[in-house]
Amino acid sequence: MLDVVLHRVAGLGEETAALLELAAVAGDEFEARVMAEVAGRDLGDLVPSLDAALAAGLIRESGARLGGYAFAHALVTDALLSRRSRLWRAGAHARLAGVLTRAYGDRDDQAATIARHWLAAAELGPEPARMAMDYAARAARAAMRRHALDDAATSWQEALAAAELAGAEAAERFELAVGLAESRYAAGRYDEGYEAVEQALALAGDDLEQAVRAADIAMGHGVWVPFRHGLDVRVLQESMDRAVRELPRNIPAWASAQAVRAVVLAQTGGEDEVDRVSSQAVEAAERLGDPALLRRVLHLRLLAMQGQDFIDQLAETSRRLLAEPDLSSQLTVIAQLHLVAHLVEYGRVADARELLTETDALLRDLHNPTLALQAAIAHVGLDLFQGVPDPTRHFEPVRATLSFSDLAYFEVGMxxxxxxxxxxxxxxxxxxxxxxxxxxxxxxxxxxxxxxYALADLGERERALRLLRETPLPPRDYHWAMATMCRLHAAIRLGELDVVREVYDAFRPFAGLLHVNGTCTTVEGAYDGHLGEALLALGDRAGARAHLREAVRILEEAGAGYWLSRARQALDKCS
Incomplete structure (x- = not known):
């Protein structure tokens, strides 16, 4: 097929063939005026060649504007470029990029096109590589503004590649890595975002304020701790530990570093230190009198305080954040989602649904796929709890903006x-x-x-016992509640009464509350229901009856489905 196209091109003469080759460098579409400048000829001189190519069916006029053309098929451009070397094509891209830069260099809507040509010429030397870096970065910023987050990430990557060829300084490459991290996190690609953060931290070197800025990028887009379960964050941890040690306490970067440290502690088993460390960050922001910094540090405090031990602190911090002036829609949604979980924990499910509906309205204009998915998960969790059919329907609107299949970050919730x-x-x-x-x-x-739990139901007692005895409890983080609940019911089935008593003691402080996992990822009934089943297994029918009556009351008021039926069945066994 390529030979057929080349034969038709050859029949038009060398002058027309040379023009078409230059036009093919431009892509599927080109402007006659631009091609004239690239070729160093007058526009009128090109008309015979363009008319001949039109007659041969190789190109067609574009209806968008006078002098605009498009190739009839991608095979035509492939054939035209196939007879030219990579070096020739790079030189042609450089000439075309220069013309486009002079004509449209101040237009954001043309930045990606200009960047593409400079990138194709970047190996010719530092100057075109520098232009490629600059225009790819401009294209990335323009894509971020229009919420085209994957396009932005691609452009930042291209800018970083060009920066290497241009011999750019570490400070310049740092800015590009920060941009890449921000676009990936905003798109919900958390693992890839953290890779870019590590790259930025390496480029920051001994500039600790820049290191804090890079670390802060990782924190900004959601409700949950911003790292996949099990991700190794030692590089970030060591960087922020150093920043807190060496930076003066009276600058914003120290408060930010301490707030980030609290989030990292929540990821790495330091839950006992989270409240103290994040409180210090809030106090530092308050002393500085910087409202934007205070809003940011309060958000990071929400990220750091995971699990049942922070139920009331989370609500208090969320309300304080919502009271701050000039609060962004993103932070409003984040605070509201935490309050949704708090309302559910106290059995106020109808109020939680009302607030979640208000949050959905904000999300429609926010273009934040991570928050959209986190809100959808809360809807699914509440529907499962109340027995609403087809709860996973809430995921459908999010699928258009976020890939479920390749995001390990969301795996625990799913x-x-x-x-x-x-x-x-x-x-x-x-x-x-x-x-x-x-x-x-x-x-x-x-x-x-x-x-x-499952193996015990199947009668595979030895395997089930081994798992129960050999698996340590997780830290008291965002999946402690569900893990401990499963541990309890496996122990009940296996007659492991020491474990049953251990979980009863762990759950006893939460009596009177609904058992909420994460920010309403799942709602596994009422704590009193689990406490009652534990006491039944331990032979304390009177104690079980008291807990289960309370569970039935709470679950009836909350409109529960499965868990209400289960609590009633357990209560019947107490008589």
Whole structure:
């Protein structure tokens, strides 16, 4: 086919062939005026060649503007460029990029096109590489403004590649890496975002304020701790530890570094230090009298305070954040989602749904796929709890903006929803192979207990006992509640009464509350329901009856489905 196209081109003469080759460098479409300048000829001189190419069916006139043309088929451009070397094509791209820069260099809507040509010429030397870096960065910023986050990430990557060829300084490459990290995090690509943060931290070197700025990028886009479960964040941890040690306490960067440290502590098993460290960050921001910094540090405090031990502190911080002036829609949504979880924990499910509806309205104009998915997960969790059919329908609107398949960051939440669904449908035993595979992939303690639960129901007592006894409890973070609940019910089935008593004691402080996992990822009934089933197993029928009556009351008021039925069945056993 290429030979056929080249034969037709050759029949038009060398002058026309040379013009078409230059036009092919421009891409599928080109402007006659631009081609004239690239070729160093008058526009009128090109008309015979263009007319001949039109007559031959190789190009067609574009209806958009006078002098605009498009190639009839991608095979035509492939054929035209196939007879030219890479060096020739790079030189042609450089000439075309120069013309486009002079004509449209101040237009953001042309930055990506100009960048593409400079990038194709970047290996010719530092000067075109520098132009490629600058225009790719401009294209990335323009893509961010129009919320084309994947396009922005691609352009930042191209800018970084060009920066290497241009011999750009570390400070310049740092800015590009920060841009890449921000675009990836904003797109919900958390693992890739953290890779870019590590790159930026390396480029920051001994500039600790810049290191803090890079670390802060990782924190800004959601409700949950911004790292996938099990991700190694030692580079970030060491950088922020150093920043807190060496930076003066009276500058914004120190407060930011301390706030980031609290989030990292929540990821790395330092839950006991989170409240103290994040409180110090808030106090430092207050002393500086910087409202924007205070809003940021309060958000980071929300990220750091994971799990049941921070139920009331989370609500208090969320309300304080919502009271701040000039609060962005993004921070408003984040604070509201935490308050949704708090309302559910106290049984006020109708109020939580009303607030979640208000949050959805803000999300429609926010273009934040991460927050959109986190809100959808809260809807799914509440629907599962109340027995609303087809709860996963809430994911459909988000699928257009966020890939579910390649985002390990969201895996824990999705697994919790699947496990809760199987539990309610009494199908854990039928899905043992899937549970085993997920446990191998993630190493989550909660899945080990789910597997023990399922194996106990199947009569595989020895395997179930081994899992129960050998799997340590997770830290008291965002999946502690569900993991511990699964541990309790596996222990009840296996008659491991020491474990039953241990979990009863752990859950006892939360009596009177609904059992909420994460920010309403799942709602596994009322704590009193689990406490009552524990006491039943321990032989304390009177104590079980008191807890289960309270569970039934709470769950009736909350409109629960499966968990209300389960609490009633357990209560019947107390008589």
């Amino acid at each position: 697994l919790a929803i699947r496990a809760e669904t199987l539990l309610q449908e009494d199908r854990l035993g039928a899905e043992v192979e899937w549970i085993e595979e997920m446990l191998r992939r993630t190493g989550l303690a909660g899945l080990a207990y789910v597997l023990a």
